[in-house]
Amino acid sequence: MNRRLTWAAAAVIATLAVLSLAAPLIAWGLGHNPEEVDLLARFESPSWSHPLGTDDLGRDVLLRLLYGGRVSLSVGLVAALAAALVGTLVGLLAGYFGGRLDGILMRLTDGVIALPLLPLLIVLAAVDFSKLGLTSLAQSESASLYRIILIITLVGWTTVARLVRGATLSLLGQDFVRAAMALGASAPRIMFVHILPNAVTPIIVATTLAVGGVILFESVLSFLGLGIQPPVPSWGNMLTNAQEVIGTAPMLAIWPGLLILLTVAACNLLGDALQAHLDPRARSETARRR
Amino acid sequence: MIRFLVHRALQSLVVLAAMSFVVYGLIGLMPGDPIDLMINSNPRLTAEDAQRLREVYGLDRPLLARYAAWAGDALAGDFGYSRGFSRPVLEVIGPRLANTAALMTAAFLLALAIGIPLGVIGAARPGGLVDGLVNLYAFLAVSTPTFWLALIFILVFAVTLGWLPAGGIATSGGFWEGLRHLILPVATLAVVEAGIYARYTRAAMLEAMRQDWVRTAHAKGASLPRVLVRHALPNAMIPVTTIVALGFGGLFSGALVTETMFAYPGMGKLIFDAVMGNDYNLALVGLLFATLLTLIGNLAADLAYAWLDPRIGFGGAEWGGLERPR
Secondary structure (H helix, E strand, C coil), rough: CCCCHHHHHHHHHHHHHHHHCCCHHHHHHCCCCCCCHHHHCCCCCCCCCCCCEEEECCCHHHHHHHHHHHHHHHHHHHHHHHHHHHHHHHHHHHHHHHHHHHHHHHHHHHHHHHHHHHHHHHHHCCCCHHCCCCCCHHHHHHHHHHHHHHHHHHHHCCHHHHHHCCCCHHEEEEEEEEHHHCCCCCCCHHHHHHHHHHHHHHHHHHHHHHHHHHHHHHHHHHHHHCCCCCCCHHHHHHHHHHHHHHCCCHHHHHHHHHHHHHHHHHHHHHHHHHHHHHCCCHHHHHHHCC | HHHHHHHHHHHHHHHHHHHHHHHHHHHHHCCCHHHHHHHHCCCCCCCCHHHHHHHHHCCCCCCCHHHHHHHHHHHCCCCCCEEEEEEEEHHHHHHHHHHHHHHHHHHHHHHEEEEEEEEHHHHHHHCCCCHHHHHHHHHHHHCCHHHHHHHHHHHHHHHHHHCCCCCCCCCCCHHHHHHHHHHHHHHHHHHHHHHHHHHHHHHHHHHHHHHHHHHHHHHCCCHHHHHHHHHHHHHHHHHHHHHHHHHHHHCCCHHHHHHHCCCCHHHHHHHHHHHHHHCCHHHHHHHHHHHHHHHHHHHHHHHHHHHCCCCCCCCCCCCCCCCCCC
16 A cells, blocks of 8 residues: 555545634634525635635535534544444454354344345434434434434444454454453453454454445435435535536535545545554565565 | 255345334334324314224234234235325336346446456556556545436536436437436446446455466466466456345345436335335335345355355355445
């Protein structure tokens, strides 16, 4: 893997993160906010007060992109981490206890992997939380944010579960784990103190690669109207609007897509680079290639 | 072999049954219920009428009882009516399945025809300029949101240049008109999928090129194209076939995003519209159909893998992280 490319990917993610974090500051500097509608200033070309112009409701495109970045990046990160957490627990339990529990958990994993993911996500996204008795959650302001993180976590844990189970099985046979068992360490202690730290590499790699995938799924769901709800901007729901006015204002459709592409590509690059660096098998492959 | 097949088939049936129950429950959790919709369309219905209707349709019974009744009917071949189309669900799904099959087969074949050769020529000189370009393409392809690519295609080829229709399906004009409507959705899917196949083919080729018999072929003076195609490619095709078979499994659930973008009447768009339009029965059966076909595809992938590489045996193959929204 090309080292300069990896640094470029890291730089892209860092820049996007810093800019999204600084979005309120930039909003203050420009004197607008991302949800401010100005029907007298629709489809404006770039100017000093609107660096990327305005959209079909006269809202500032740059600010909406930056605030959309906050949503996309945080959903990507939080959902990927939550899925990794669930997957790690499932993998540890299945690998450590084996037997019937392992059988059940792994069949469950196989089952979830075999499902057509996007149609399932669509159904999950359409579920009415208040029918589940979660009325306060359903009515909270960031309900769509929690919902999307929840449903992506529900289906996204399988890769990590398999990796962690595999690592657990191979670690169980190693001397230091057997020694800990012989000394009478409790099951949680062996799982979390002895096994988990040694299984962390595949978790990190899989989670980094997952962030890009989560951002793709979030943008698709938001685009279809089932993810982040307007007026809160996200890269996906900005494209929903842009689709309707694509003939008059093509740039509105180009910016959010480019940012999704850039972010996902950077996450994938970073994941590949981490894998090459951390996974000894992959490293020997690259070494041989040189 | 037979044992493995039976075992996996049974396992798939269990997944399907579990899935049918979960989806049945989920659909019940979507906003509104059929009686609410009736009340909305007919304001003269009183609360007592609504209660009576609930009893008539059995909506006041517990979830498990309702599911058992539905599952019994479904097993007897009665999948119920679609609210939106006012026709039996199976009659609605049939033509959609045919449309999806046409779209997905074309995209699948095109993606293979682009992706596999790209992977091979990339692996011919690892680290070279061509390899770099192939890598770049594969990388961009797997990172591009499908719906955005579709949007760009519509912008360029339908709105700006006006060469191709922006969506829909031909209602007249015969074969060529039908083909014109297929070009953009097929291209959208193929551009992305070809990247995935190129990436896997390249990796598998690099692995195969390291084997002794490939080095021997080199040493005996075989030309590079011959070494690539005759000696390395057949071995590289083993892992590639698994990916291809997995992709095949996903074919029939349709390309929800692409079909929706191009207003193409296939399974994916059908499921999406049914969910959005509160057409519960159609959404349920459509989703289960897609699941069934996906499971059959996965089974085929397992079989292909074990058949092509006897070293694997019928234990099932490990893979992960392939799926992306399309």
